[in-house]
Amino acid sequence: MGILDEDVARVREATDLVALAGEHLALKRIGRRYTGLCPFHTEKSPSFTINPELGVYYCFGCQARGDAITFIREVEHLDFVEAVERLSARAGITLRYDDASFSKERARKQRLHEAVTESIGFYHRLLLDDDEAGGARRYLRGRGFDGDAVRKFSLGFAPDSYDRLSVHLQQSKFSRDDIVAAGLAFVNKSNRLQDSFRARLMFPIWDGRGEAVGFGGRTLTDQGPKYKNSAETPIYHKSRLLYGLNWAKGEIVARGEVVLCEGYTDVMAFHLAGVPNAVATCGTALADDHFAILKNLARKITLAYDADAAGQAAAERCYTWEQRFEVQFQVADLSKGRDPADVWKDDPAELARAVGDATPFLEFRIDRLLDAADIVGLEGRARAAEQAAALIGEHPSDLVRDQYVMSLAGRLDIDADRLRSAVARSRAGERQTLRERDPEDGRSGTGPAPGQAVDRRELDALRWAIHAPEIVGSRIDAAMFADPLARTAFEALAGADEFLDAIGGSAPEVAALIERLAVEDPEASGEDQETLVRHVVVNLVDASSRRLLESMLRTGDERSPALKALIDVLVSERDAGDWKAAEVAAEQLVGWQTDVAEWR
């Protein structure tokens, strides 16, 4: 049941996966592949890879894989049929269905889009020409928007009439059902169609694909709420819409940043001021659903609310979003108490500047606090420090908190430790979030103390074991790893046939380390892989041998001079640039380590 198989195949063939994926993430060509940051999991270095010849993708980080249809399904949360329909529309292919009900559902949504499109044209013509729209035109001019802006954003005017739009749509052969289902009118008590919007300035809303879905209407009288939006319909889901996304999508991806404002005129102002990556929520606060769209497009979210609103934006939610979706909030510092559209009218350049100078959320809040505080006197300074410490205490990352503590200590000329304890007090009761290693796991006597970071060279060796297991295979041995966690991870990788088995069969902590390293590239510096792996082996063995030597010296082991001599060979060959000879020494050292481990 669904779309005919041969049509699905035609759509698959006609779709360029690189072009399609490029609309959702920035891709970089590397040899014959394309890579980018994976849209299906959060990562900092690209592990999402496309093979354009085969038309398939694979993510080394989360193992997401598939073709163009899978890609669009997962990235836009569609079912199979919707995904094929989306791609067929792009490729200009008309689909045939083996069940009439599918065609009907699709055709119905299409009619609703058409009814909204027709209404946009109707309202737009009224705004441009109708006598009754004089007030709306004056309002727009007063806010600095001219005829070009009206045309660019297809603004419209809903007249103060019961049914002018409904009559027009019915004359244009739209059925009562469709008009009502599209949220353009409702059936009133006398069983007649009555327009949903009256005496309002109309902002048409398109979804991210560019399909017309509804309206936001601003009142021109003092009647009713200031803004009114389309009701939820089969095509209008306010929690999943961002006004302006149809225009901004490409720029958001290209810049890796989205400017988020609160109102329709704010979005217009930013676009006219040369900041084309601005969008706004549609009559609803920013919520989890919006991130389903945003996190696939950009990691940096610049809040361009008026300064008071931005300062009050719930810190806790922002930090939660930052962690959950790996996005980063910053705040554009607009003149106090003014929204972007007002700023634009006076000085368009200030908008671009405010976005360019945006500061991280916490920094913005501290700046505002200190700007308002009296920090000249001793007591005022202490009070400001106490309040700022409370703001810092809300941030979930101890590293970030400490950075702010240091900076604030300098700014207020207050002892950093005093400030640190003020932050700690404000966090009192919160659980320590630092992950601590299970002491049971510390099996190796020569390994680093629990909680200590894994050696950088060991991490790199693991990366190679993940990314190029065929090369690393026999060259690296578990005994080379001093860190018990790294060693267990290596054993899991070496013992599994498939990468996924290594993760599946491991303890959560080990699996997490492997997964993390899988999305990171091994350290590479332009040499061939063979040489690079040789570097890894030599450096790894150098480190583990020195640790072995240290422990032998501590226990007065009589074999330590022989071990030291062998390490010296490795070092001198390496320093002379003969990595091959250094690797021979390394192999002998591995033999040593294995023997010593057995003797103990």
Ligand SMILES: [Zn+2]
């Ligand atoms: Zn991924």
